[in-house]
Amino acid sequence: MAQEFAPGLVLRGITPPLPLNAFRVIAFDMDSTLINIECIDEIADAAGRKAEVAAITEAAMRGEITDFKDSLRRRVALLKGVPAGALQEVYDQRLAPNPGAVELMAAARAAGLKTLLVSGGFTFFADRVKERLGMDEAHSNVLEIVGGLLTGRVLGDIVDGAAKQAWLLDLCRRVGCPPSAAIAMGDGANDLPMMGSAGLSVAYHAKPKVREQAMVSIETGGLDRLLEVLR
DSSP, X not given: OEEEEETTEEEESOOSOBOGGGOOEEXXXXXXTTXXXXXXXXXXXXTTOHHHHHHHHHHHHTTSSOOHHHXXXXXXXXXXXXXXXXXXXXXXXTOOBOTTHHHXXXXXXXXXXXXXXXXXXXXXXXXXXXXXXXXXXXXXXXXXXXXXEEEEEEESSOXXXXXXXXXXXXXXXXXXXXXXXXXXXXXXXXGHHHHHHSSEEEEESOOHHHHXXXXXXXXXXXXXXXXXXXO
16 A cells, blocks of 8 residues: 655665665666666667657666567667767766765665666766765676667677676675665666565655555655655
8 A cells, every 4th residue: 555655755664764774785877867867768869769768768668668678779779879978978977866865875874885877878877877876886887889879789698688687686685685675766667676686675766566566656846755764
């Protein structure tokens, strides 16, 4: 049963406050969760294909496209020929941490939690966001670049929902805690596997399918609203 704990903060199946230091790991999606944009849509803007790519992104996030890997390959193929410099422009001009990201990360670190970024997006952005927010680990996808241009291909295994879940469970193993001592936070359908494995699942301005399954749904305000539930 869902209850509005505070305006724009909906809880399911938990009774706050929960002790933050009872958790050992906190995992985040990147695009539209930790940061304010979907990076792939903004890169596509440089190729004049934003509407086409954004439509696939939206369908994948809503869970209407069940094969995330296929949806990512389709979108990346549309980026073929985009200059690699467009990635830096997107990072410099369009990307910002979402409100409350810095505060939540500081609180998590102070409580001794390991911080994990797992993204179906790209290492160019994930590695920089990890450094910017002082996070412990980041795992995401590698865009192939040849001769200064995107080839329209992703290198190596694609980080999808199953991979996000696997990285969360792997970090729990390395830390020596059960998955019940993990928090997972996301906004799209490919975040549901890791959210389902975690002891506390948090939806942030999420798609309906994700909001309906999360223990905490932040529907207004910043990421640090989670700290209203955790002490």
